[in-house]
Amino acid sequence: MxxxxxxxxxxxxxxxxxxxxxxxxxxxxxxxxxxxxxxxxxxxxxxxxxxxxxxxxxxxxxxxxxxxxxxxxxxxxxxxxxxxxxxxxxxxxxxxxxxxxxxxxxxxxxxxxxxxxxxxxxxxxxxxxxxxxxxxxxxxxxxxxxxxxxxxxxxxxxxxxxxxxxxxxxxxxxxxxxxxxxxxxxxxxxxxxxxxxxxxELQSQLAVAEERLRFGRDLHDVMGRNLAVIALKSELAVQLARRGRPEAVEQMIEVQRIARESQHEVREVVRGYRRADLAVELAGALSVLHAAGIDGTAEGDDGSALPPEIQAALGWVVREATTNVLRHSEARSCVIRLSTGPSAVLSIDNDGVPEPAGSGISGSGLNGLRERLATLGGTLDAESRAGAFHLTAGVPLPRPEVPATVAQQSGPVV
Known part of the structure; x- marks a missing residue:
């Protein structure tokens, strides 16, 4: 059939x-x-x-x-x-x-x-x-x-x-x-x-372009001043070295320090760019879905009590799944659910899938999410049946540490 x-x-x-x-x-x-x-x-x-x-x-x-x-x-x-x-x-x-x-x-x-x-x-x-x-x-x-x-x-x-x-x-x-x-x-x-x-389609392209502009603007703001200072101190060190002044060494040490600080700041910018906040991603996903004429709803926990690294990983799942809904489906509704217990389970369901493709769906974006979740011991499952797409991401939550005094008091009494 x-x-x-x-x-x-x-x-x-x-x-x-x-x-x-x-x-x-x-x-x-x-x-x-x-x-x-x-x-x-x-x-x-x-x-x-x-x-x-x-x-x-x-x-x-x-x-x-x-x-x-x-x-x-x-x-x-x-x-x-x-x-x-x-x-x-x-x-x-x-x-x-x-x-x-x-x-x-x-x-x-x-x-x-x-x-x-x-x-x-x-x-x-x-x-x-x-x-x-x-x-x-x-x-x-x-x-x-x-x-x-x-x-x-x-x-x-x-x-x-x-x-x-x-x-x-x-x-x-x-x-x-x-x-x-x-x-x-x-x-x-x-x-x-x-x-x-x-x-x-144009809205999706504009969203990507806007994100690229934001990243470029943040990187420019971080690196612009530091590069200008490095150029100035390097020129000063050259002039001092030509005159045989010992201060040239101090200026180059300062250049080295600023370069290391710049490297650290670039890492922070990239880390901030790559880190996805779950609450922000949920709000952004619903906003984008509504703008595209899709009935988007969020149900269950808001994820505010989850550890930051788990929030970041699930936030990336929300971001990638929303992009797939906009680009690869003709969805009319999308439901995002988050439940917490022994594991944090995020499920995303949408309709409008052009062709039933069964289970075990793969792609560069989904494979990247699987690798990201695997570092936390989590899993990602994707399935498309009867014109609907179902995505489930699960990450085990760390067990709360029990203080030693409490453990001793609750132990067996001889």
């Missing part, structure tokens, strides 16, 4: 919505052939006009399908605007409708009801496809109104009665309006979904 549905699970939510939207547009082409072909097959009394109009409907449906596919790519910024296809569909829609009306008026080969279905169908399906080649609500509205007015003008030029002219114009207006509204809303929804996905 997984092999049959893997092509679907491997897609992201925006890709699934796009596939559904494209399939809907292709269904429009099939429905056009079914509606127009069915009416023509039973309503045309002569084989010649029947085959000609069936061929017209087939070519029109095929052009609309190609226009919808390429127009959707254009609206998503993947290719140029299909101007020639737009002109071809518009010409075929208007020309085919006019030809059918002319045949209906000039001979008895067509029945009126069949001409109505053909004419209205050509305009409705044609405008529904042309929507994907234009942008903006006004051009869509003008297209629908123009089709209705043009249909009425053609009918009037062919000498049809007033009620027939009004009926054709109203039918084209209603049917075209429904098709344009349906196609336009589908395209708008798909565009919004892709824009939200792009904004989500």
């Amino acid at each position: 997984v092999s049959l549905t893997g092509w679907w699970h491997r897609r992201s939510d925006p890709a699934r919505i796009e596939l559904y939207t494209r399939s809907s547009f292709y269904f429009f082409a099939l429905s056009e052939m079914a509606v127009l072909g069915g009416s023509l097959a039973s309503g045309v009394t002569s084989a010649g006009p029947r085959l000609g109009l069936l061929g017209l409907a087939a070519v029109h449906a095929a052009l609309c399908a190609v226009l919808q596919a390429r127009g959707l790519d254009w609206l998503l910024g993947r290719r140029e605007r299909p101007v020639r296809l737009l002109a071809a569909v518009a010409t075929l829609s208007v020309g085919g409708a006019a030809a059918a009306l002319a045949l209906r008026s000039g001979s008895s080969l067509l029945h009126g009801v069949d001409v109505s279905v053909l004419v209205v169908g050509l305009f409705a399906y044609g405008l529904g496809a042309m929507v994907l080649g234009i942008r903006g609500t006004r051009p869509m509205l003008y297209g629908v109104l123009g089709a209705a007015v043009g249909m009425g003008a053609v009918c009037a030029l062919l000498g049809l009665p007033g009620p027939t002219v009004a009926g054709f114009a109203a039918a084209v207006l209603v049917a075209s309006g429904v098709m344009v509204l349906t196609s336009g809303c589908s395209v708008w929804l798909l565009s919004v979904v892709w824009e939200l996905d792009a904004a989500r």
